[in-house]
Amino acid sequence: SDINAFALPGGYIYLNRGIIENAKNEGEVAGVLAHEIAHSALRHGTHQASKAYATQAGLQILGGLLGGKIGNNTAQVINAVGGIGLNALFLKFSRELETQADIRGAQILAASGYTPADMVSFFRQLEKVDASKKTTWLSHHPAPPDRIARIEKERKDNAIKAAKEKAVFEELGKKIDGMRFVVPRRVAEGDNLYGSVTSNDIADLLKAKGFEVEKRKVSLEEPIKKLGEHTVKVRLHPEVETTIRLLVTKEA
Numbered sequence: 001s002d003i004n005a006f007a008l009p010g011g012y013i014y015l016n017r018g019i020i021e022n023a024k025n026e027g028e029v030a031g032v033l034a035h036e037i038a039h040s041a042l043r044h045g046t047h048q049a050s051k052a053y054a055t056q057a058g059l060q061i062l063g064g065l066l067g068g069k070i071g072n073n074t075a076q077v078i079n080a081v082g083g084i085g086l087n088a089l090f091l092k093f094s095r096e097l098e099t100q101a102d103i104r105g106a107q108i109l110a111a112s113g114y115t116p117a118d119m120v121s122f123f124r125q126l127e128k129v130d131a132s133k134k135t136t137w138l139s140h141h142p143a144p145p146d147r148i149a150r151i152e153k154e155r156k157d158n159a160i161k162a163a164k165e166k167a168v169f170e171e172l173g174k175k176i177d178g179m180r181f182v183v184p185r186r187v188a189e190g191d192n193l194y195g196s197v198t199s200n201d202i203a204d205l206l207k208a209k210g211f212e213v214e215k216r217k218v219s220l221e222e223p224i225k226k227l228g229e230h231t232v233k234v235r236l237h238p239e240v241e242t243t244i245r246l247l248v249t250k251e252a
Contacts, residue, residue, distance in 0.1 A: 003129060005032050007039040022129055027118030031109055035119065038104035044097045102147060106154040110162070113238075116155035120148050166239055172211060173242035176234075181205045181244060184251040187227065196223035197248060202234055224248060 003018035013036045015029070023029045093101070106116035183201065186194035199220040206213045219235040230246045 007036040011040045027114045028122040030114045031119030034109040035105035038101040110158040169237035169240040177242045182247045186251045191227040196225045198223050
């Protein structure tokens with residue numbers, strides 16, 4: 001029931017039940033996940049673990065050197081500190097790393113269709129929770145100064161960027177709307193195509209006409225599998241659709 005989440009080196013991310021129980025909605029859980037994904041993407045865990053291993057190795061060497069001079073007990077204590085305490089120490093992220101994870105996490109959250117406001121909402125929710133249940137998460141995630149204000153700024157910046165991107169695709173959609181493309185295709189049997197016309201093909205057709213589009217952003221309602229004239233809706237952006245005509249002909 002503790003409120004805790006962490007990212008391990010290698011990209012493994014864990015959320016305790018307490019996160020889900022105390023989150024008010026899906027977006028808040030997504031906010032915690034985005035924060036931990038950011039730690040992983042920025043390789044914070046790997047960096048911290050490397051520091052811990054290097055320091056632990058140094059302590060073990062020191063323990064070996066001192067073992068013959070001041071007694072094995074002292075050497076054992078030094079090595080024990082290296083084995084038990086260092087991983088806990090170095091796997092706690094600094095305020096600087098938390099700041100990076102907040103910013104990147106907000107970007108990941110926005111790109112996934114959620115709002116960074118949910119991340120802010122969860123941090124505010126933590127302030128109302130029983131201290132005994134949130135100690136673990138907060139001790140591993142020291143709050144940078146002005147965390148909420150910074151995430152709010154990132155949210156506004158993302159909103160401005162998204163609005164500009166949408167406007168660009170709306171203008172592109174107006175230019176493309178109603179255009180006709182001829183697509184030659186090999187035929188298998190009857191009017192059935194040997195290879196369907198897909199969203200990747202649409203992106204290539206638009207690029208050939210001089211339109212700057214990314215394949216990953218272009219989507220087709222469903223692949224075209226038959227010869228003939230087709231009127232199809234093409235999505236250029238999550239909120240922008242346009243209509244084009246395709247004449248699929250038999251390849252010579």
